[in-house]
Amino acid sequence: MMDEILKRMTGTKVLAVVGEIGREKEDAHRFPTHALFIELKNRTKLSEADLREVLEDLEAREIIETGRTLNDIFIALRQ
Numbered sequence: 001m002m003d004e005i006l007k008r009m010t011g012t013k014v015l016a017v018v019g020e021i022g023r024e025k026e027d028a029h030r031f032p033t034h035a036l037f038i039e040l041k042n043r044t045k046l047s048e049a050d051l052r053e054v055l056e057d058l059e060a061r062e063i064i065e066t067g068r069t070l071n072d073i074f075i076a077l078r079q
Contacts, residue, residue: 002053010046010054011063017043018064018075034076036069 002010021035021043041051055075058064066075 002050007054007057010044010050011058014040014044014046014051014054014058015063015077018077022077032074034074037073037075040075 017040018035021039022033025031025033037051037055040046040055041048044051046054055064055066059066062078064075065078066073068074
């Protein structure tokens with residue numbers, strides 16, 4: 001389990017990557033612009049368990065929203 005400070009620092013990194021993926025998709029006119037779990041895992045180099053823990057924390061704090069796609073989990077910044 002990640003300690004609270006590391007989780008917050010990692011959460012900031014994950015949020016930046018989610019925003020970056022969204023901007024890249026929007027610039028390329030690819031919709032929807034949400035990030036997928038596999039994209040975040042590949043870019044952040046976090047283990048699956050650590051990434052899930054960070055995403056659960058961000059969702060509990062209502063910073064992101066997550067949901068299911070056909071083959072993955074999507075992550076979007078709350079507006």
